[in-house]
């Protein structure tokens with residue numbers, strides 16, 4: 001019997017959704033707490049449409065979910081085990097001999113962020 005290919009294709013599609021520097025940064029930030037688009041934009045200092053696009057890819061892959069709270073939309077990891085996967089791939093970096101120093105995730109309040117977590121009133125503009 002041939003080894004079925006389909007489950008590997010689905011696994012590869014999921015890894016592909018993970019395999020992007022900005023998306024890994026987003027997952028890293030969301031591993032500590034939920035966040036709205038403007039908060040993620042303020043931390044990563046990228047344009048909001050770009051952050052929204054990366055969040056959409058993560059959401060379509062089932063890696064993040066969102067919830068509405070009034071005018072705010074907060075994103076979070078769909079499951080805490082996703083953070084374990086991200087950490088495991090960092091361990092893999094050491095295994096293959098690459099020393100990488102990851103920066104600490106900024107805590108709230110983040111400068112220039114208008115979100116309620118940072119003391120603002122939102123919404124993300």
Ligand SMILES: [Zn+2]
Nearest residue numbers: 039113115118
């Ligand atoms: Zn914020």
